[in-house]
Amino acid sequence: MSPAATEARRMSRPRADALRNRERIVSAAREMFVEYGPEVPLDEIARRAGVGNATLYRHFPDRAVLVREVVIFVMSRTTERATTATAEETDPFAALRRFVHEAADERIGALCPMLSGAFDADHPDLHAGRELLEEAVHGLVERAQSAGRMRGDVAVGDLMVALSQLTRPLPGTACLNMDRFVHRHLQLFLDGLEAPARSELPGAAATLEDLRSSS
Numbered sequence: 001m002s003p004a005a006t007e008a009r010r011m012s013r014p015r016a017d018a019l020r021n022r023e024r025i026v027s028a029a030r031e032m033f034v035e036y037g038p039e040v041p042l043d044e045i046a047r048r049a050g051v052g053n054a055t056l057y058r059h060f061p062d063r064a065v066l067v068r069e070v071v072i073f074v075m076s077r078t079t080e081r082a083t084t085a086t087a088e089e090t091d092p093f094a095a096l097r098r099f100v101h102e103a104a105d106e107r108i109g110a111l112c113p114m115l116s117g118a119f120d121a122d123h124p125d126l127h128a129g130r131e132l133l134e135e136a137v138h139g140l141v142e143r144a145q146s147a148g149r150m151r152g153d154v155a156v157g158d159l160m161v162a163l164s165q166l167t168r169p170l171p172g173t174a175c176l177n178m179d180r181f182v183h184r185h186l187q188l189f190l191d192g193l194e195a196p197a198r199s200e201l202p203g204a205a206a207t208l209e210d211l212r213s214s215s
Helices: 003-036 042-049 053-059 063-088 092-105 108-114 124-146 156-167 174-193 208-214
Strands: none
Touching (some): 003 042, 042 053, 042 063, 063 092, 063 108, 063 124, 092 108, 092 156, 108 156, 124 156
């Protein structure tokens, strides 16, 4: 190997290691935010990620930056779930059902307690991630309703509210043991979304605009 190639390889290794460390930190943070809430000590996150405190702070200088990265990470993975379900399922309601269960596995309900306090909800990366997620979920709902497989008196906001409420853990409690009921209750909810509707819903459908204005 030439000296130039050796030097290039040497220079690329720290960047690869840094990327892996960043991924480990984000993954550990997501787990611990779900278990204990967004105020979990950062040194505990570093310990679970298998890195030193200095490494964590090198990537994430404060808690708000780390929380934002976790939220973007979860939104991105959830968007991928919606896109894949749309592409692989021929039955549009089966695609919607698959997405809801997989979004629950991504812990999307755990995002809500993080979106408070000093959290910068107007960060451009968050806006971009949210728009991609909303577009993907809207496509799932529109496709299922156009095919007559989903009742027409609900909107994307209804789906997202229910998904959040039915999957949101209570940090710092033994409620992680309740996870075994999540998919059961989600299936009950999904049965209520299928057409034909078996009842008339009170109130108006929750739109994405409604959710944004109330946040």
